[in-house]
Amino acid sequence: MIDLSVFKDLPISSDRRRLQLRAEIFNLSNRPQFNIPNAGIGDPGAGRISSAGEPFFFQRTSRQIQLAVKFYF
Secondary structure, three states: OOOEEEEEEEEOOOOOOEEEEEEEEEOOOOOOOOOOOOOOOOOOOOOOOOOOOOHHHOOOOOOEEEEEEEEEO
């Protein structure tokens, strides 16, 4: 999983005031994270992957993008 953050500072005046533009992307490649295959020997479903993660453990997180503007004064 690849996460990416991009920041840009824009000075507003001669003071320490500035505006910061931010973009953060989580799971940039948006690839699925599959669970471990069924390891039951003799089971007809042995070696099969039947699910792609548990939402409770955030293993199935899809791509998320958040944008923000911060004002420093």
